[in-house]
Amino acid sequence: MKVILTGDRPTGKLHLGHYVGSLRKRLEMQDKDDYEKMYVMVADAQALTDNFDNPKKVRDNVKEIVLDYLACGINPEKVTIFIQSMIPELTEYTFYYLNLVTLSRLERNPTVKSELQQKDFNKSIPVGFLCYPVSQAADITLFGATDVPVGDDQLPMIEQTNEIVRKFNSIYGETLTECKAILPDNEKAFRLPGIDGKNKMSKSLGNCIYLADDEKTLYEKVMKMYTDPNHININDPGKIESNMVFTYLDVFATDEYFSKYLEEFKNLDELKKAYQKGGVGDVKIKKFLYNVLNEILTPIRKRRQELEENMDYVYEILQKGTNEARVVAKKNLEKFKKAMQIDYFN
16 A cells, blocks of 8 residues: 655745645545545755754745645544654664765755755855655655655656665665656646746745635736736737746636636637637736635635634644654664664664
8 A cells, every 4th residue: 555745844824835835636536536645844954054043934835735744635534744853763774874875876866956056055054954755755765655746856866766775775674665756637736937938937936826725815826927028019919838827827727717717718728729819808817816816715724814813722733743743763763773773673
């Protein structure tokens, strides 16, 4: 049976990129009966690798992440939600894994290279940040995860994890299980760009639409979205390539939304052809996108507000899940250390 593990860094509220990149897949997977266990981790220890001087930011956002999980529909009766730093066994796994990975291999990791460039550490790279792929390998393998829902930017991390698994097993015997990435079904959702059209949606870049955004904020963000700069007049032919409104419509606009909010078109293909021909304005397509996104986000927003009024319940779920994860972690660490022949008193 499958074991599923995924998670997020608590550095801000979750946004639409998280929703299409992995949250929707998690919701789909939790309602199937083909898995043994499903874990969702709040990766606060990993968040501290580049927020070590601002622990309050990480602490405050733990609750924001969990509120987003529950508001989206993550069911604590089916899913174990836990806090990474409360599982000390993860630190021990990471420590031993560091012996199985070279510095040059970590520096070649495409995701790490990209994030190092983005964060502009220069020569002052925290070792913890450089080594976070090793920490992720510990997260996955400690719980025996076989399936990991991720965005495509995390594929190098899955590859790194499986390299560590193979190296460990070759030295200590068949102990660990390799995992596979579970990507979004819609290729357009692999890496949802920000509303500025220049980068992927990122909290640090300030180009996000958050799941918790109210209607006014959502409308303002959609109306600011990058489209075709040469589509000045309604009758001008417009380009859909690199047009963020159409990129988002590709991900979110199924046919039923047209009958509700844009009856003159049957589907997205018709709208695209009309825009490319000329005669459809940017304001019209932006208002349509707003209506689509608002319909998706309204129940999430409402559920989140209800949960915010009962934070004791939220923390109860988080503590219960963390305790459950700790029991599994302790048991699996014993097997791990036995394989390494460092169980001296058993």
